[in-house]
Amino acid sequence: MAGAGQAGASQAGAGQTGGSTGPAGNPDGSCSAGVPARGKPVDTSHPTTVVGTGTSASCTFDAFNAAVAKGGIVTFDCGDAASTISISATVNVPFDKDTVIDGGSRVTLDGGNAVQILRFYSANFRANEHGLTLQRITLRHGKTTPTEAIPVADAPCSQGFNDGEGGALYMRDGGLTVIDSVFDENHGAPLGPDTGGGAIYVVGSKPGVMIVGSTFTNNDASNGGGIGCLFAELNIYNSLFTGNKAIGHDANNNEPSKCSAMNNGQNETGSGGNGGPIYSDGASVNVTLCGDKITDNHAGVKAFGGGLFFTSNDMMGTLTISDTTMTNNSGGSWTNVSTGSVTNVGTAVGVNAKSISVANSTLQGYP
Numbered sequence: 001m002a003g004a005g006q007a008g009a010s011q012a013g014a015g016q017t018g019g020s021t022g023p024a025g026n027p028d029g030s031c032s033a034g035v036p037a038r039g040k041p042v043d044t045s046h047p048t049t050v051v052g053t054g055t056s057a058s059c060t061f062d063a064f065n066a067a068v069a070k071g072g073i074v075t076f077d078c079g080d081a082a083s084t085i086s087i088s089a090t091v092n093v094p095f096d097k098d099t100v101i102d103g104g105s106r107v108t109l110d111g112g113n114a115v116q117i118l119r120f121y122s123a124n125f126r127a128n129e130h131g132l133t134l135q136r137i138t139l140r141h142g143k144t145t146p147t148e149a150i151p152v153a154d155a156p157c158s159q160g161f162n163d164g165e166g167g168a169l170y171m172r173d174g175g176l177t178v179i180d181s182v183f184d185e186n187h188g189a190p191l192g193p194d195t196g197g198g199a200i201y202v203v204g205s206k207p208g209v210m211i212v213g214s215t216f217t218n219n220d221a222s223n224g225g226g227i228g229c230l231f232a233e234l235n236i237y238n239s240l241f242t243g244n245k246a247i248g249h250d251a252n253n254n255e256p257s258k259c260s261a262m263n264n265g266q267n268e269t270g271s272g273g274n275g276g277p278i279y280s281d282g283a284s285v286n287v288t289l290c291g292d293k294i295t296d297n298h299a300g301v302k303a304f305g306g307g308l309f310f311t312s313n314d315m316m317g318t319l320t321i322s323d324t325t326m327t328n329n330s331g332g333s334w335t336n337v338s339t340g341s342v343t344n345v346g347t348a349v350g351v352n353a354k355s356i357s358v359a360n361s362t363l364q365g366y367p
Contacts, residue, residue: 030238030291030323031237031238031290031291031322031323032290032291032322032323032360033290033322033323035212035213035237035238036210036235036237038177038210039177039179039210039212039235039237040179041102041135041136041179041180042073042100042102042133042135042179044073044075044100044102044135046073047072047073047074047075047102048067048070048071048072048073048074049066049067049070049072049073049074049075050067050074050075050076050077051063051064051067051074051075051076051077051078051085052076052077052078052079052083053077054077054078054079055078055079056078056079056081056083058077058078059076059077059078059083059085059107060085061085061086061087061088061089064085064087064091064109065089065091068091068092068093068094068099068101068118069092069094070094071093071094071097071098071099072097072098072099072100073100073102074099074100074101074102075102075104076102076103076104076106076107078106078107080106081106082106082107082108083106083107083108084107084108084109084110085107085108085109085110086110086112087109087110087111087112087115087117087142088112088115089115090115090116090117090118090119091117091118091119092119092120092121093118093119093120093132095120095121095122095128095130095173095174096122096130097130098130098131098132098133099131099132099133100132100133100135101132101133101134101135101137102135102136102137103135103136103137103138103181104136105136105137105180107137107138108137108138108139108140109137109138109139109140109142109168110140110141111139111140111141111142111143111167111168111186112141113141113143113185113187114143115142115143116142116143116144116166116167116168116169116170117139117142117167117168117169117186118132118139118168118169118170119166119169119170119171120132120169120170120171120172120174120176121170121171121172121173122172122173122174123172123173124173124204125172125173125204125231126173126204126205126206126231127173127206128173128174128175128206129175129206129207130174130175131171131174131175131176131177131205131207132169132171132174132175132176132177133176133177133178133179134169134176134177134178134179134181135177135178135179135180135181136179136180136181137181137182138181138182138183138184139168139169139181139182139183139184139186139199140168140182140183140184140185140186141184141185141186142166142167142168142169142186142187142199143167143186143187144163144164144165144166144167144170144187144188144189145164146160146161146162146163146164146189146192146195147161147163147164148161148162148163148164149161149162150162150192150193150263150268151261151262151263153259153260153261155250156250156255156258156259156269156270157258157259157260157261157263157267157268157269158192158193158252158259158263158268158269158270158271159191159192159271160189160190160191160192160193160195160222160248160271160272161189161191161192161195161222162192162194162195162263162264163189163195164188164189164192164195164221164222165188165189165195165196165197165201165203165221165228166188166197166199166200166201166202166228167186167187167188167197167198167199167219167221168183168186168199168200168219169199169200169201170197170201171200171201171202171203171205172202172203172204173203173204173205173206174202174205174207175205175206175207175208175209175210176200176202176205176207176208176209176210177209177210177211177212178200178209178210178211178212178214179212179213179214180212180213180214181214181215182214182215182216182217183199183200183214183215183216183217183219183226184215184216184217184218184219185217185218185219186198186199186219187219187220187221188201188220188221188222188224188228189221189222190220190221190222190247190248191222191247191248191249191271191272192222192223192248192271192272193222193223193248193251193252193263193264193268193269193270193271193272194223194252194264194272195221195222195223195272196221196222196223196224196228196246196272196274196275196279197221197223197224197226197227197228197229198219198220198221198224198225198226198244198245199216199219199225199226199227199244200226200227200228201224201227201228201229201230202227202228202229202230202232203229203230203231203232204230204231204232205229205231205232205233207233208232208233208234208235208285209227209229209232209233209234209235210235210237211227211234211235211236211237211239212236212237212238212239213237213238213239214239214240215239215240215241216239216240216241216242216244216277217240217241217242217243217244218243218244219244219245219277220244220245220246220247221246221247221248222246222247222248222271222272222273222300223246223248223272223273223274223275223279223303223309224246224274224275224277224278224279224309225244225245225246225247225275225276225277225297225298226241226244226276226277226278226297227277227278227279228275228278228279228280229279229280229281229282229285230280230281230282231281231282231283231285232280232282232285233285233286233287234278234280234285234286234287234288235287235288235290236278236288236289236290236292237290237291237292238290238291238292239291239292239293240292240293240294241277241278241292241293241294241295241297242277242293242294242295242296242297243296243297244276244277244297244298245276245297245298245300246272246273246274246275246276246279246298246299246300246303246305246309246331247272247273247300248270248271248272248273248274248300248303249270249271249272249273249300249301249302249303250269250270250271250272250273250300250301250302250303251270251272251273251274251300251302251303251304251332252268252269252270252271252272252274253268253269253270254266254267254268254269255267255268255269270302270303272300272303273299273300273301273302273303273304273331274299274300274303274304274305274309274331274350275299275304275305275308275309275350276297276298276299276305276306276307276329276330276331277294277297277307277308277329278294278305278307278308278309278310279305279308279309279310280309280310280311280317281310281311281313282312282313282317283312283313283314283316283317284312284314284316284317285312285317286317286318286319286320287308287310287317287318287319287320288319288320288321289308289320289321289322289324290320290321290322290323290324291322291323291324292323292324292325292326293324293325293326294307294308294324294325294326294327294329294348295325295326295327295328295329296328296329297329297330298329298330298331299329299330299331299332299350300331302332303331303332304331304332304333304334304350305331305332305333305348305349305350305351306329306330306331306333306347306348307326307329307331307348307349307363307364308326308348308349308350308351309349309350309351310349310350310351310352310353311350311351311352312352312353312354315336315338315352315353315354316354317353317354318353318354318355318356318357319345319351319353319355319356319357320356320357321345321356321357321358321359321361321363322357322358322359322360322361323359323360323361324361324362324363325361325362325363326346326348326349326361326362326363326364327348327362327364328364329348329364331348331350332350333346333347333348333349333350333365334350334351335349335351335356336351336352336353337351337352337353337354337355337356338353338354338355339354339355340355340356340357342355342356342357342358344365344366344367345358345363345366346363346364346365346366346367347364347365347366348363348364348365349363
């Protein structure tokens, strides 16, 4: 994460869907350019593993955990009614193969406000071509338990944790695609300058992140209440973000004159709060929003980006916003660009970028 005007950051370690043609609550707001091929649903008619044998009772945590461990295409046969699988321990997704989990718009994975639901971990960084696709599924009540406390120092030195990212899903060194899915009431670490991603956190991704037709509601974390990305290209189409909160405070800066303590190789001050629903950080990555509705989300006290926080470390990443509505989001804002005519993108965004383009969009405080 980085504070306003700063281009550097530390590297730190059911049933309802958003709809493929437009975000829930915004049926006419679909992306006019269409969704890229990668964002189309995967054909899951020939699954590798089917969880369940026709009843809700047969769709157990053990069956789901074993299915995901195999990778490939995972589907469900839990009967005709909506079914919830209680996740009692984090399910590890294999990093050396592709995995697709398709809930058929009837399955919810529920972490019980006790565990992170899914984890994809490769020790490499921006090298792995494999990844995870989640489609037509709900992830709810995922929660991390951070353990890596920041060295104790008085404020304004940073407080909280360096870990605890991704309440519903944590991914390192893999590609993520999410289609027609719901993330509701998931929780990342509540405090820390670099931790984040109440629902999803992706770090060091070569293929990047593609979100399509999905809904993020009432998720929270220190930064990026809905989605957090570090060194991962981020593309979001036809999706809804509402009620998400970055609950840290005082943003994040490297200020030796104010803090003598070291954390993540910096004299870090501030304890997060950036990016109410979405944050993206890292060098030479782009962010694209198209056909989205981003409303009633909140950055933390003395932090930035009630609707979006995006900082490009090397000022080479671009921000593209099309066919999007961004209203009633709270938090500080700034726009810092190297080139182009858009030099102020409104009061819901905190951004460092090479350039910004905005088309057919309503953004609070813009133009």
